[in-house]
Amino acid sequence: xxxxxxxxxxxxxxxxxxxxxxxxxxxxxxxxxxxxxxxxxxxxxxxxxxxxxxxxxxxxxxxxxxxxxxxxxxxxxxxxxxxxxxxxxxxxxxxxxxxxxxxxxxxxxxxxxxxxxxxxxxxxxxxxxxxxxxxxxxxxxxxxxxxxxxxxxxxxxxxxxxxxxxxxxxxxxxxxxxxxxxxxxxxxxxxxxxxxxxxxxxxxxxxxxxxxxxxxxxxxxxxxxxxxxxxxxxxxxxxxxxxxxxxxxxxxxxxxxxxxxxxxxxxxxxxxxxxxxxxxxxxxxxxxxxxxxxxxxxxxxxxxxxxxxxxxxxxxxxxxxxxxxxxxxxxxxxxxxxxxxxxxxxxxxxxxxxxxxxxxxxxxxxxxxx
Amino acid sequence: xxxxxxxxxxxxxxxxxxxxxxxxxxxxxxxxxxxxxxxxxxxxxxxxxxxxxxxxxxxxxxxxxxxxxxxxxxxxxxxxxxxxxxxxxxxxxxxxxxxxxxxxxxxxxxxxxxxxxxxxxxxxxxxxxxxxxxxxxxxxxxxxxxxxxxxxxxxxxxxxxxxxxxxxxxxxxxxxxxxxxxxxxxxxxxxxxxxxxxxxxxxxxxxxxxxxxxxxxxxxxxxxxxxxxxxxxxxxxxxxxxxxxxxxxxxx
Ligand SMILES: Nc1ncnc2c1ncn2[C@@H]1O[C@H](COP(=O)(O)OP(=O)(O)OP(=O)(O)O)[C@@H](O)[C@H]1O
Ligand SMILES: [Mg+2]
Numbered sequence: 001x002x003x004x005x006x007x008x009x010x011x012x013x014x015x016x017x018x019x020x021x022x023x024x025x026x027x028x029x030x031x032x033x034x035x036x037x038x039x040x041x042x043x044x045x046x047x048x049x050x051x052x053x054x055x056x057x058x059x060x061x062x063x064x065x066x067x068x069x070x071x072x073x074x075x076x077x078x079x080x081x082x083x084x085x086x087x088x089x090x091x092x093x094x095x096x097x098x099x100x101x102x103x104x105x106x107x108x109x110x111x112x113x114x115x116x117x118x119x120x121x122x123x124x125x126x127x128x129x130x131x132x133x134x135x136x137x138x139x140x141x142x143x144x145x146x147x148x149x150x151x152x153x154x155x156x157x158x159x160x161x162x163x164x165x166x167x168x169x170x171x172x173x174x175x176x177x178x179x180x181x182x183x184x185x186x187x188x189x190x191x192x193x194x195x196x197x198x199x200x201x202x203x204x205x206x207x208x209x210x211x212x213x214x215x216x217x218x219x220x221x222x223x224x225x226x227x228x229x230x231x232x233x234x235x236x237x238x239x240x241x242x243x244x245x246x247x248x249x250x251x252x253x254x255x256x257x258x259x260x261x262x263x264x265x266x267x268x269x270x271x272x273x274x275x276x277x278x279x280x281x282x283x284x285x286x287x288x289x290x291x292x293x294x295x296x297x298x299x300x301x302x303x304x305x306x307x308x309x310x311x312x313x314x315x316x317x318x319x320x321x322x323x324x325x326x327x328x329x330x331x332x333x334x335x336x337x338x339x340x341x342x343x344x345x346x347x348x349x350x351x352x353x354x355x356x357x358x359x360x361x362x363x364x365x366x367x368x369x370x
Numbered sequence: 371x372x373x374x375x376x377x378x379x380x381x382x383x384x385x386x387x388x389x390x391x392x393x394x395x396x397x398x399x400x401x402x403x404x405x406x407x408x409x410x411x412x413x414x415x416x417x418x419x420x421x422x423x424x425x426x427x428x429x430x431x432x433x434x435x436x437x438x439x440x441x442x443x444x445x446x447x448x449x450x451x452x453x454x455x456x457x458x459x460x461x462x463x464x465x466x467x468x469x470x471x472x473x474x475x476x477x478x479x480x481x482x483x484x485x486x487x488x489x490x491x492x493x494x495x496x497x498x499x500x501x502x503x504x505x506x507x508x509x510x511x512x513x514x515x516x517x518x519x520x521x522x523x524x525x526x527x528x529x530x531x532x533x534x535x536x537x538x539x540x541x542x543x544x545x546x547x548x549x550x551x552x553x554x555x556x557x558x559x560x561x562x563x564x565x566x567x568x569x570x571x572x573x574x575x576x577x578x579x580x581x582x583x584x585x586x587x588x589x590x591x592x593x594x595x596x597x598x599x600x601x602x603x604x605x606x607x608x609x610x611x612x613x614x615x616x617x618x619x620x621x622x
Contacts, residue, residue: 220472221472227464234421242480
């Protein structure tokens with residue numbers, strides 16, 4: 001497809017500004033705490049769709065296991081919040097551990113006494129995990145569906161692990177920290193607009209960072225290797241490192257989303273590692289438009305919005321509808337809704353261009369050949 | 371005489387088929403060496419072995435006195451060897467400009483490239499090379515929409531953007547018009563003053579206009595080597611190669 005208005009960088013940034021400004025207005029005009037909390041959760045879904053768009057749409061790495069980073073991030077944050085409510089002297093051990101027969105705090109829980117350290121771990125552990133796992137896979141030139149299946153396998157293994165390690169994770173019941181996250185006196189109450197703002201700020205930050213990444217030279221080379229990774233090698237770029245870093249960057253965004261999810265819901269469980277949930281992230285990005293960071297976010301909003309609209313009774317048929325729309329989109333609208341916008345804008349701007357060249361006389365030389 | 375590139379007793383088999391059979395070659399700095407030979411002689415495989423696309427079964431390849439046998443593609447590219455593929459390989463989804471920008475590989479570190487947007491000197495070099503290969507007017511369009519000849523040009527431009535010490539060009543003028551070929555001859559004759567070049571080519575007319583040294587391959591080994599005049603006189607070469615080439619030309 002020829003370049004059109006849709007590809008204008010300045011216009012793209014402008015659209016981002018308008019989009020985020022609209023999101024920023026919501027808490028100013030709405031004071032329903034419950035609804036605001038719900039909308040903040042959409043921000044989390046937006047981040048996840050963004051991370052998929054970066055990895056899959058942009059980097060060409062289909063990732064069906066983004067729940068790995070999301071879940072690890074969420075658990076890290078929940079562990080931090082849990083330890084904030086414990087006391088080193090009077091109650092050093094979370095109650096669920098006592099119920100599970102532990103009489104001392106397990107060593108892996110120790111670092112979470114410190115809030116800063118705990119949050120850092122919530123982000124670093126998944127990112128490093130992605131760096132190692134991605135590094136091993138991409139170095140061995142595992143790609144495409146094989147890589148996607150590996151991510152699925154790891155995700156299921158983690159889900160099982162977190163269920164099985166009952167004394168450390170409280171198994172299927174998960175962890176529900178009794179108090180809101182408190183960062184040095186700054187309390188992120190899930191039912192106050194503060195939490196919305198924090199999620200909003202992190203969504204903006206990750207989107208801008210991801211957008212800049214795609215516009216950097218790194219981004220250009222990733223685009224090239226998405227197109228033909230074999231060819232890139234002969235230009236001197238170590239393809240495995242580029243792939244690993246895109247994958248890890250998307251993992252970091254998903255880990256941030258996990259952290260937000262934990263303080264918004266004050267509850268994490270192995271459901272965060274659910275395979276179906278990770279696949280729905282891919283569906284959001286596909287429906288919105290995986291080639292566009294912003295449209296992927298919009299996809300998450302639309303699909304999750306529609307899901308909450310149809311309600312829980314129809315959840316089973318909803319999944320069928322979702323799967324069906326996914327197939328339709330992949331078959332007939334591979335660019336998703338964003339692709340549709342690109343085509344429509346293309347029609348508008350092409351019309352304008354021909355008018356201009358008519359008035360100016362000599363325009364660009366006609367494209368020859370096919 | 372020590373060459374920049376030295377290939378010693380190279381062997382390559384795919385399963386049971388021996389494709390390269392004890393091939394040796396020394397390429398002198400700042401010369402243009404043409405690698406010719408009938409279909410299936412192993413020319414492309416030789417280029418693949420030098421550039422790291424294939425690993426030799428045995429033998430040694432040294433570049434600037436460093437053993438590069440078995441290094442990976444990007445490591446070899448970073449040492450200053452740029453290649454063009456027989457079937458032109460460009461990034462079809464990217465614009466012509468982006469293709470050339472990707473090829474400007476002064477900085478290959480992924481982390482440093484995350485913080486780089488417009489590398490020094492890239493824009494200027496890009497303008498020069500685009501003009502050189504006649505793609506200035508086409509910079510904004512997708513590479514996938516170029517004609518075959520233009521795609522060849524683009525890939526040559528990409529190799530030039532790398533500014534490699536050594537260029538490996540696999541059939542650079544295949545599918546080019548007479549006029550485009552003249553231009554390639556002009557560029558190659560200019561380039562060989564500063565770079566070492568290996569050109570794989572079938573068209574003896576083209577070889578005559580550019581080659582300093584001609585190497586003839588046959589069934590994976592060296593058949594003859596020398597100036598174009600020597601080669602054209604060589605009885606064995608006429609037998610395996612030039613005879614068939616004449617037939618081919620009469621078909622065209
Ligand atoms: N990956 C491979 N697996 C098996 N056989 C191969 C492979 N690559 C090349 N060959 C075989 O090796 C032989 C030499 O191929 P090569 O492409 O090097 O020839 P060439 O001299 O470049 O010929 P052409 O002039 O047709 O390009 C051919 O017989 C080919 O079938
Ligand atoms: Mg060949």
